[in-house]
Amino acid sequence: MPRTGASPTAGSPARALPPAGQMLGGVALLYLSMWCLATLDASGKWAMAQGAPLVLVSWMRYVVHVVLVALLIVPLRGLSVLKPRQLRDQLLRGLVMLAATLMFFSTLRYLPQAEATAIVFLAPLLVLAAAPWVLKEPPRLSRWVAAGVGFAGVLIVIRPGSGLHPVGVLCGLVTACLFAGQFIATRRLAGENPFTTLLWSGGVGAVGMSLILPFTLASGLPAIARLGTLEWLVLVSTGISGGLGHLLQIQAYRNAPASMLAPFAYLQITCAATLGWLIWSHFPGPLTWLGIGITCGSGVVIAVLEWRRQRAA
Template sequence: MSTSTSLSGVNKPLMGIALVVFATFLFSSHDALSKYLSGIYPVVMVVWVRYVVHTVLMAGIFMPQSGLRVLRTRRPLLQALRAICLLGCSLFFTTGLLFIPLAEATAVNFLAPLLVTALSVPLLREQVSRGQWIAVLVGFCGVIIIVHPGGELFTPAVLLPLCSAMCFAFYQLLTRKLSEYDSPTTSNFFTGLFNTLAMSCLVPFFWQLPEWRHMPMMLALGACGMFAHLMLTKAFRHAAPALLAPFGYCQIVFAGLLGFIIFGHVPETSAKVGIAIICLSGLAAAYQQRRKG
């Protein structure tokens, strides 16, 4: 997703903030649905449904206006790599939700912005300040507190959201690079179509006939993911990314609320401390980036 905004569009910060907060609610709802459905159906099938609905909705919204032009990209290999990164994120995170509560998994996945900071040095040749490096290290300390030895989350399963965070970090770096060549609509549509085709090759080996009562949830799963991305794209037209970045951490709050309402889970004290540290380190990194900009 492009983080560039036109000067004429950056004039409604409250609208931008509202859209970002709504997007984080949709992302949390998507993750809660993924956790529920993956407890009933194979993860591959759940992820396949998510991308099929995403692609069909994108086609219905954008193809009547733009036709096949919406899929024209100047960097097809980079787009394919970006799509694979997001697919890896989906598979790792959804599988992790089978073993890890929603709030804790979401918090670990929010290492991605900190990983972007660290990886932007070797991959994008960007300058990272000492304060940003401290924020990265503090964020990893937050994860250690969440999965401390002897805790209920100290299992190999915690590597799944960590791998998801790494995939999402590469996805964000590629998104930043591709914003120089393609529109956000092209990138999002290409990703949805590519991953739909990729998962369609796998889903016959994992197919399970869905029950009718779960069909609305499956449709909502893809709709939440697709509309969340659209809301983020619109938000960046109204306010600068540096202003909006901190509000992305509302997703952890929504994940905690939905985890309690739907699954009855309350994070233990150490997890709450770790989540708070990850949020604060991410906010500090965003503040440092804003000062640099």
């Protein structure tokens, strides 16, 4: 899913472009992060298929994430990295991100990974379309057209006869809206240290799931008791792949501007489709690929247009 610590391309300030080699390094790091995040999604889907409750998967994802990131970041950046300048916005982003995580894992219970990822890719297009109201940015027809075309692509993916579970489709659309909210919250934290945001988002999720877990664990104890060593290792890996994915994203956006990297974020669909094929032998059909291509293509085109506007500025 497109869980990025960087903001969408809308309204990003213009700045001098770094050297070509550095930008290519940013693209490579971004693609590595896409593989990590797609692995997180696949691991969570597989663990739930083996009987792990949703709340346990989410709890492990956040607790391992925040422990790993804290061990890697705090010794290098010092304790000051734990102190946010915008506490309320950090809490808001963390809560929205937690809700999006729970909803996307719910989506993965019903839908193949590639299709679920394609639906969620509506999120950045929704932000661009709503930018005049939620981000107070000038209205642009190109953004609204891109959002409309992207939604048309999603309609092809979820078309009648596609075989997709309606509950999963609904969860996917809600997830896209939640991730759009997460992107907007990230924009409000543009002046914050990205490592601080990463730690606080993981911390809010870990605390939130720790509060929820005792009230929901009892019904899932029989299933948890049947989990073996492999299942527990996969559960731990969700936090590792999630934490590493976000760290790689931060480094990617430090090497190259967000407007340049935005089109490459859609390559995550190739990661999701590959893992879905390797693990579940599921590969999207031609019509589904057409819808995925339309959605991703609209995002790539608008990202390139935004990048060219910034360069012209």
